[in-house]
Amino acid sequence: MAKRDRIASDRPRSTAALFGHPIHPMLVPFPIVGFIGALLTDIAYARTANIMWANFSIWLITGGLVMAALAAIAGLTDYFGDTRIRNAPPALPHMLINITVVVIELFNAFVHSRDGWTSVVPTGLILSIIAVALLAVSGWLGGSLVFKYGVGTPR
């Protein structure tokens, strides 16, 4: 810590970091891939009615949710750990949209835990589409935080 303080950057600093590498961006690929994957397997199930795809969907959503919770802890730690992050305009919408995605996918997990066709069609598939659309927006905002505002990057 002491060493880091000496090279204090003017760029927003990541509080939840391992040896200078922010943890949040290491974890977000899991829910991103999980939720997009679930949308794809939902589409495959809707087209084939092969229950294997619906089973893939619920595992992808469940795994995505677990990793999203860990990513959220790291993200919130960063958010509340440095005023400069909170002052970056994309930060608040990035957080709120991601929380919305997690809540939608939590509902989606329960819908996907029904048996058979209605575990996916139509409600599960619709929720997956909405969640992935929102992910694209929040992902872009997260990118802005790093590439425009330099969150967690060295001087």
Added chain:
Amino acid sequence: MRTLQHGLAVAAALAVTAALAGCGDGGSSFDRKTQIGPNPKLPAPHQYLIPPVRIAKVIGWAPGEHPVAPPGMRVQALAGDLQHPRNLTVLPNGDILVVESQGPNLDPVTRPKDLVMGWLQGRATSGGGGKPGPSNRITLLRDTNGDGVLEGRSVLLDHLNSPFGVVFADNYLYVAATDAILRYPFTPGQTRITARPTRLTELPGGPIDHHWTKSLTISPDGKLLYATVGSNSNIVENGIQAEYNRAAVWEVDRASGRSRIFATGLRNPNAPNFYPGTNTLWVVVNERDELGPNLVPDYLTSVRDGGFYGWPYSYYGRHLDPRVRPQRPDLVARAISPDYALSSHVAPLGLTFYTGDNLPAQYRGGAFIGEHGSWDRTQFNGYKVVFVPFANGRPSGMVQDFLTGFLAGGSTHGRPVGVAVDRAGALLVADDVGNMVWRVSRAG
């Protein structure tokens, strides 16, 4: 800042919980009597985010406690210290066979939900009195003078593969294990079978083996056996391939073991019985779950050769199940509506037609049904033995409670399963989590 973070998390959790719980049961305002008899009222299917679930905690029976029969009847504990007794049969010499059985536990975890369901099922089928010991065996009880007090007790057969059905005929004992019908040479009076069995007919066992109880009965002419084979899922969520030759009643030639499918579309049929003096086969059937607390009613029905009774595509004739794709309009078009609804989720597993003369005359010719009790509704249903009056070989009136008092508030002492009539004409009831066999006879 920490407080804000905490507040956000709590608010989100509360919102989600409220939204999930918002889908109430609705079971309390529903008159369950409207779902008994030939034309049950069927509400629209309702699928939940979290389906209503309530499982009675098993507390077992303290010494002296027993279920309650109508006035003028006497309830005796015929046998205790059993290990999950599920089915009963009475031999010509009066000996009583108790099938003690536990499921094979072959259901794989294919979804996260299966982990939760496995835990719930464990709660519903364990606990109660007695130490866990070896099950999957057949215990012989001997009550020579028919007074409800045993003169002998022995383990007739041991190390069976989740047995359920058992039939005696012509010096053979037929045992339906979960994967085969076994035939043992047997003479009534024997208290132990050491002979190796013949595997008469293979039945669908694993993989999965979701509904594992294979019941058995014999045709009036003694030539054919009828075995029930339950579905491998609630509503084909394990794929239609897993349902091959399941949700069906099988007919088996007793001499050769050759089999054919007698009737289909029966989700979890159990306790096949020919109505006395007829060639009409009856079964009780556990219908599908997770369409609401009042859907789909379980039922008692006669079974026609070649008949299709709906599962999985439809229920009560042509009421389509929205969860099944692809649908089969060709099968639904000829789906038979069952004879007599018993109300939703009562879980009938035992059936016997009463032909004895110990109980009052009103019971002669009617059906006793063991209702194991509900889990997927918030108001308990079942958990008792009921009586359905018959006239001219058909159900002729409202269900009557016969043996109650299993439930104790939110807990249960036991759960009735198989029923049989002993040589003296008393009704016997297997109680699988109470680990008892109860005997109900006329008092005095």
